[in-house]
Amino acid sequence: MSTIAKAMHLLNTLADMRMEPGLTDIATASGMDKATTRRMLVELSRFGFVEQDLLTRRYRLGSAPVRLARIREQRYPFASIVAPFARELVATTGETVHVSEPAGDRLATVHVEMSDYTHRVIIDPGQLLPLHATASGLAYLSTLGPAELEATFATPLTAFTAATATSTDQLRERLNEGRRLGYCISEGGYEAGVMSAAAAILDAKGRARGTIAVAGPAMRVDRAKLEEFGAHAAEIARSIERALWGTQKTGQDRHGRTEWMTAERSKTRAISQS
């Protein structure tokens, strides 16, 4: 395991921990040695990624990510452009909406708009979603070419609930359905009782830059409603694309099946993750 991977793992661990943990807590949670953990925390703190309360000696996420996030959003204003559309989708569906971006081999939730219902799905901003078990993840996968899908199929597909698609055949089936409809659905595939529908947000070249999803409790949301939500999500996704990349038409079809078929640049993958 590379040192960087360990540092990132530590950062993720820290991000996932409820409140301000001490050194031992973090070492336990991340499964690393206490000495190693501390060395990394110190090193990360030198760059502001981690902060330590000098009195309680507990650690927390630092402000460096806030700075990087600002730069990222300035150059590539995804979350901020997408926010009003997410609100619109909450207004039409009544359910919680979340917007995610690809981050490594998962999706990172970068924006959440809560439903007004008292009984609603609550999504933590910043949650990391698995690709094969969530509507968002499926919507994302459905835009990928066969070569890019290999990486996902290669790793074991964790079953989060009984409804999770764990075989590659099931998954392929769902992705095909998603490509056909323009959106993907998950009926409690990640968390039991949570129904969701999601559509991918594509860039000018048909590559998925993010997803937008509607999620509601099974008590209120049935299959029919989910299909309705999916259609709305796909519609909003098109609006977001127009806002992000302008209105000019490009050659690709609605489901982004262009690049990997037409423009495979060379045999070697640009970022190979062996």
Add this chain to the structure above:
Amino acid sequence: MSTIAKAMHLLNTLADMRMEPGLTDIATASGMDKATTRRMLVELSRFGFVEQDLLTRRYRLGSAPVRLARIREQRYPFASIVAPFARELVATTGETVHVSEPAGDRLATVHVEMSDYTHRVIIDPGQLLPLHATASGLAYLSTLGPAELEATFATPLTAFTAATATSTDQLRERLNEGRRLGYCISEGGYEAGVMSAAAAILDAKGRARGTIAVAGPAMRVDRAKLEEFGAHAAEIARSIERALWGTQKTGQDRHGRTEWMTAERSKTRAISQS
């Protein structure tokens, strides 16, 4: 140099580069070997800190920092709480206001509110500011105890302009002035022609958690105006503190001279950066 430090350096380099650079550009800019640079970019991309455009093969900041920033802001909502106060300060002073947080050995600008003047100071959100040469940096340093100041005095003080304080005596003088007034000023100490005044934002224990600064062009802002701005900034800083930590009084004085004098927990520094 530790691997993590190199990775962070790379991330900072990438953040500072104007647009999407290629591998060689990044290697040159960061002063690292091409192979090393690439390995790190790949590793960082696995966690979403860096993204590569698969067609142009150029690299950019990824969305992982956005995720971490959301979590950080949720737990410790500095930037979002501070924003309306920054706007208020723009309204009263007419000049550009920026809010920074400590990030390692510098200050990271986490929020900027622009002046309405056509001729105004433009500050990039995400800029990293040196501690000894900016009003914000001085305001921050002025809250530290002698032990904590050592680290800054130990490193050579870069002269950005003729007005930069480069001797420890000059610096100590300015910090004393800052403690007396409750704000610090910089008359072109970082960039010629930019006048600025800043006040530290303290937590309940008197430790600086950030700074708020007003910056205007020398053409319009003279020493007298700067003092006025400083007073306003200090006032707003107090309001921000009330918003952040509630209204309950704590024992420390207005300039935060408590903790390091009364509660030095032990001989060993909590985070020693040797």
Add this chain to the structure above:
DNA sequence: AAGCTGAGGTTCAAATAATGAACCAGTAAG
């Protein structure tokens, strides 16, 4: 078409950095 040039990406012996069991010190409870 042959020959450059410079891009991104890769290799492997050599150099360097990370590791972790055992350690110290402080603190709080019994």
Add this chain to the structure above:
DNA sequence: CTTACTGGTTCATTATTTGAACCTCAGCTT
């Protein structure tokens, strides 16, 4: 006083990182 936790540190051992040289591809010049 003892016990059992903290957070933090040490240093011989071990594993990772390094970078000069290399490859391949695309675009440009002759």
